[in-house]
Amino acid sequence: MSSDGAGGADESATESDVEAAFADGPALLSYVVAGDPDAESTAEYVRALARGGADVIELGLPFSEPIAEGPTIQQAIRRALDAGMTPDRYFDLAAELSEEVDVPLVCMTYYNLIYQYGSEEGPEPFVAAAAEAGISGLIVPDLPVDESAPLKAACEDHGLDLVFIVAPTTTDERLGRMLDRASGFVYVQGRLGTTGARSDVSSETHGSLDRLAETDLPKAVGFGISEREHAREIVAGGADGVVVGSEFVDIVASGENVADRLEAKARELKQGALDGATEVPEPEGK
Amino acid sequence: MSSESKFGEYGGQYVPEALMPAIEELTDAYERYVLDNEDGFMDEFRQRLRDFGGRPTPLQRADRLSERYDREVYLKREDLLHGGAHKLNNALGQVLLAKYMGKERIVAETGAGQHGTATAMACAHLDVDCEIYMGRTDINRQRPNVFRMRIHDAEVNPVDIGSGTLKEAINETMRDWATNVEDTHYVIGSVVGPHPFPRMVRDFQSVISEEARDQIRAKAGRLPDSVVACAGGGSNTMGAFHEFVGDGDVDLVAVEAGGSGLAIDEEEELAPHSASLSTGDDGVLHGARTKLLQSRDGQILESHSVSAGLDYSGVGPELAHLADEGRVTPVNVGDDAALEAFHRLSKTEGIIPALESSHALAYLEEHPDELGDLVVVNVSGRGDKDLDTVIEESARRNLDAAPTMEVFDGEQ
Ligand SMILES: Cc1ncc(COP(=O)(O)O)c(C=O)c1O
Numbered sequence: 103m104s105s106d107g108a109g110g111a112d113e114s115a116t117e118s119d120v121e122a123a124f125a126d127g128p129a130l131l132s133y134v135v136a137g138d139p140d141a142e143s144t145a146e147y148v149r150a151l152a153r154g155g156a157d158v159i160e161l162g163l164p165f166s167e168p169i170a171e172g173p174t175i176q177q178a179i180r181r182a183l184d185a186g187m188t189p190d191r192y193f194d195l196a197a198e199l200s201e202e203v204d205v206p207l208v209c210m211t212y213y214n215l216i217y218q219y220g221s222e223e224g225p226e227p228f229v230a231a232a233a234e235a236g237i238s239g240l241i242v243p244d245l246p247v248d249e250s251a252p253l254k255a256a257c258e259d260h261g262l263d264l265v266f267i268v269a270p271t272t273t274d275e276r277l278g279r280m281l282d283r284a285s286g287f288v289y290v291q292g293r294l295g296t297t298g299a300r301s302d303v304s305s306e307t308h309g310s311l312d313r314l315a316e317t318d319l320p321k322a323v324g325f326g327i328s329e330r331e332h333a334r335e336i337v338a339g340g341a342d343g344v345v346v347g348s349e350f351v352d353i354v355a356s357g358e359n360v361a362d363r364l365e366a367k368a369r370e371l372k373q374g375a376l377d378g379a380t381e382v383p384e385p386e387g388k
Numbered sequence: 389m390s391s392e393s394k395f396g397e398y399g400g401q402y403v404p405e406a407l408m409p410a411i412e413e414l415t416d417a418y419e420r421y422v423l424d425n426e427d428g429f430m431d432e433f434r435q436r437l438r439d440f441g442g443r444p445t446p447l448q449r450a451d452r453l454s455e456r457y458d459r460e461v462y463l464k465r466e467d468l469l470h471g472g473a474h475k476l477n478n479a480l481g482q483v484l485l486a487k488y489m490g491k492e493r494i495v496a497e498t499g500a501g502q503h504g505t506a507t508a509m510a511c512a513h514l515d516v517d518c519e520i521y522m523g524r525t526d527i528n529r530q531r532p533n534v535f536r537m538r539i540h541d542a543e544v545n546p547v548d549i550g551s552g553t554l555k556e557a558i559n560e561t562m563r564d565w566a567t568n569v570e571d572t573h574y575v576i577g578s579v580v581g582p583h584p585f586p587r588m589v590r591d592f593q594s595v596i597s598e599e600a601r602d603q604i605r606a607k608a609g610r611l612p613d614s615v616v617a618c619a620g621g622g623s624n625t626m627g628a629f630h631e632f633v634g635d636g637d638v639d640l641v642a643v644e645a646g647g648s649g650l651a652i653d654e655e656e657e658l659a660p661h662s663a664s665l666s667t668g669d670d671g672v673l674h675g676a677r678t679k680l681l682q683s684r685d686g687q688i689l690e691s692h693s694v695s696a697g698l699d700y701s702g703v704g705p706e707l708a709h710l711a712d713e714g715r716v717t718p719v720n721v722g723d724d725a726a727l728e729a730f731h732r733l734s735k736t737e738g739i740i741p742a743l744e745s746s747h748a749l750a751y752l753e754e755h756p757d758e759l760g761d762l763v764v765v766n767v768s769g770r771g772d773k774d775l776d777t778v779i780e781e782s783a784r785r786n787l788d789a790a791p792t793m794e795v796f797d798g799e800q
Contacts, residue, residue, distance in 0.1 A: 166657070166687040167555070167673060169562045170404045176549065183657075188685050213402055214672045218686030223670065244672070246408045249400055269406035271569060276408060294406055295567035 119206040119238040120158060120263045120286035124320035128375035129157035129343035130333070131322050132368060133210065134350055135178040136161045137187025139357075141195045145202075147354060150361040152203045154368025159203070160241065160345070163192045163211035170243035172298030174348040178355065189219050189228070193235040200236025208239040208265065208286075216242065216253065229256035239263030239286045247280045254283055267291050268314065270306035277313065287320040289345065292327065292336075299348040300326035303335050311340040330374030337378025344375055393583035394677075396712065398705035401582040403562070403675045410569045411582055417489045418584040422481075422591055429488055433481055433592075440513055441470045441480060443595065447603035447764070452736040457756040457763075460608060463739070464600045464628065464766045471506045473742065473769030474596060474624045479506035479575055481592035483514050486573035493517045493568065496575040497561040499526055499554035499620065500697030500744060501533025502769055503577030508542035518542040521560040523552035526696045533773050551690040554620075554700045558674050578621025579704030582675030586704050593627025600764055601631045613760020614639035617768065618747040619665055619718070620697050622704035624768035633715060639760065642707060643751040645693030646720035654683055662691040664703045665711055666718040678705040694723035694781055695743035695774070725750035727782055730771060731789035742769035743777065 123129050132151045136144050148159050164179040164187050171179065192209075200207055209232055220227025232240065239262050245253060247266055257264045263286030268277060270293065281288070290311065293304035307323055314321050323336045324345030333344045349371075353363045393400055401411055421429035437443045445465045453461040466474040483494060494516050498504030504520040511518035520537055524546050527534055537544050550556040558576075565574040579586045579593070597615070604612050617628040619642040632638045647661030659681045661667075668679035673688055681689040681701040693699040710716040721729075726743055729750035734740045741749060745768045752765055771778070782790030 166550075167559055169559050169674075170566070172563075180549075183687065212672075214680075214682070214688070215686045217672055217677075218669075218682070218684075243404050244402050244675075246401065246403065246405050248408070249402055267405045269404070269408075271406055271409045273409055273412075276405075280405075291406060294569060296563050 118263050118286055120208060121320060123157040123206055124287065124342045128337045128341070128379045129320070129322065130155055130368060130372045130375055131158040131160060131324070131343055131345040132156040132350055133160040133162060133345065133347035134354060135164055135175065135182050136192050136195055137164060137182035137185050138178040138351070138354055139181055140185050141187070141191060143360070144195060145199055146361050147364055148199050148203060150365040151350070151368050152205050154365035155372035156205060156368050157343070158206050158208055160208045160210045160347070161196060163189060163209055163215060165212035165215050168212065170296055172296040172348065174299065174351050174355070175297050178351045189215060193231050196232070196235040196237055206238035207236065208241060209237045210241040210243070213242050213245045225253040226256045229253070229260050229262060233260035233262055237262065239265055241265045241267070241289060243267060247276070247283055250283060265289050268310060270294055270310055274313070281317060284319060287322050287343065288314060288317060290314065290321055290323045290341065292323045292325045295325070297325055297347055299328035299352065303332050307336060308339050315340060330370045333371045333374030334378040337375045338381040344371065346371055395706045395709035398676065398678050398708045399583055399586060400677050401675060402672045402677070403582050404566055406566045407569055413489070415584045417485060418588045421485055421488050422588060427488065429485070433484055436480055436484065437477065437595065441476050442468065444599045445469055447600055447607065449607065450737050453752070457752065459756065459760070460762045461752065462604060462607070462612070462764045464596060464764055466596060466624065467739065467741065467745070467767050467770035471502070471509050472772065473502035473506065474593060474627060475503040475506035475577065475769070476509065477595055477627065478577070478589050478592040478623060479503065479510045482573070482575040483507065483510040483516060486575070487514055487516060489573065491571060491573040493519070493572040494575055495519045495521070495561050495564045495572055497521045497554065497557035497577060499557065499577070499699060500695065500742070501526065501530035501537070501773060502697060502742070504542070504544070505533050505536045507575050508537040508540035511542065512540040519545065519564070521545050521547055521557045521564070523547045523554065523557045525552035526554070526557070529777050530696055530773050531776070553691070553696065555688065555691070562674070578623040579626045579706060580621040580674055580676060580678070580702060586676065586706055589623050590626040590630055590706060593623050594630035596624065596627035596766065597629060597631035600628065604764060608762055610762065611635055611638050612762045612764045614641055615764045615766070616641045616643060616748045616751060616759065617766040618643045618698060618744045619703060619707060620662065620700050620744060621702070622707040624766055626704060626706060628766040629716065633710070640710070640716045641751065641759070642711070642716050642718050643747045644718060644720040645695060645698035645747060646722040647692045647694070648723055652689065657683055657687055657689050658692070659689045659701070660692050661720065662693045662698050662700055663720040664691070664701060665707055666720055668703070673702045676705045679703055679708040694726060694777065695747065697742065697744040698747065719751055721747050721750040721754060723781070724785060725754060727778065727785070727787055728789050729753055730778055731782070731787065739767065740771040741767050742771045743774045744768055746771070
């Protein structure tokens, strides 16, 4: 894709940090809410996840109306807001972590926070601040591709990836439009509904992966993954990575021995993904 | 495409990807059935509005109010629509459209319960499954409507998050829709949400101004100097305004809930009012860019109004646009004034208005001279649902206008 010469210093033709995180085998992308229960704890948890093998850290910037989230993450977002998390504090935390931790950080948030940030209207100031803080990419669940042009332009200017979510309901026509704009990786929503840990892998996941088989970008599946076995099944089914959120957020909410348990859980999920990669994918017969 | 989804800068489609195909399908159905009357959809809708809904509603001259304010005051009696509020216009339209689209299940949010009731009624009438989300605070202050929804066989799901009002109920309904989008239609209750909802709801509601425009000409021989309507999300507002937008001499006045004051508590993320049109900033909520009550960081503030149906942090994008253009004048009145207006209309005209509508009537009391000689006020609904709140809140404030009820308390 042409990058219109913007921000010329960037080597926009080569792989981004986020894309590179998939280079050495299946990736574990882990999500926690920044500021849940406070910023110092989040920093400790992110380090623990990285030690456990997470290849990308999605750091949620809490928004008061998280319509794509299930109860687990909604409550975490509430805790973080009550504890005083703001976009500026978030960027401070991200700046600290991006220095310390050797995995790319991706900001997951809702569009109003991006739109409102800074003195001028529009997404530019937010993206500039995110780039400054060392954030490598953005995921915005309430911004479909059709409304994404201003944010995409700002991301290109500042060298950030803009990740799009492919849903089980996404039509081929929409998928084409998304792939034209996507970078970093393709986020495959494993099932309809909101985020939240589930006890099985949805059959919808396999259908989505089949449709993306020809896509060059790495594909990571999220929404509902909580166990090693899920990670194995999804990677064996053709995904390049798994995204795990609610399961980690649950551990944070328990408040007990959190860092150690996050590290252990990340290790377990990463192992599941690695196991899945060594399997010969069975041809889909549906 | 995107130009039609917007009103100037406002509107758009800011929703999770999982909903986008359904929204595209709905946009297509809206264009075919509503705009092009395919398969006679609009004919059937109008016929059902007449036979089931009881349209047209009267435009009544309010004799005592006319005398009190020394001008001609007419009331558009949406309180006489079946179910007791303008909400049926939209609910019937959307449930019928969902049937034309082959959807099997309806979900809806409700604030005052009037939209939930209207949706439950329309679903019973048209034989479709119905589930309603309602904030806990609203359930407690609008119990008669909760029973009515249940009586029509709708499921009512309490929402406990946040302040338990309309904003939270919309969030929960969107989550349900995103889970069950393939067979479910979300009947949104006002001119809010992603395109095509703001346009479509306005079209279903514009029957109010279509009738009112003809009726005032027949009765007064000319167009009014002003049309006054309360604005929560703004569906009765846009319904009452739409056919007058092109009549440059007719002032369109949108009355918001001033609550207990306009000062915002940033620390608590609380607005003691719901005046998003007159005091809000641009932002994105529930699928649209519009004016919102929000903190400097972009967190949405909890709103407040004595009237559940106005208690919302956002407003329809078309109203935001018309207000920016100067075509609609946003104003607000406080909780106390609305309660007084409630009692005034009940005593002087024999009409018990909804607390929402009481805001429009309170503006008439406070600023009659700004409205000209010939005024139409939209009485968006009736106040039966509000009696508990009115008695309690009137007693708490020692409102002179309110009857005392203590002697009856506790009697079996
Ligand atoms: C009688 C009545 N009027 C007004 C409203 C406010 O909604 P809107 O601003 O969409 O008309 C409601 C909402 O429930 C209502 O019940």
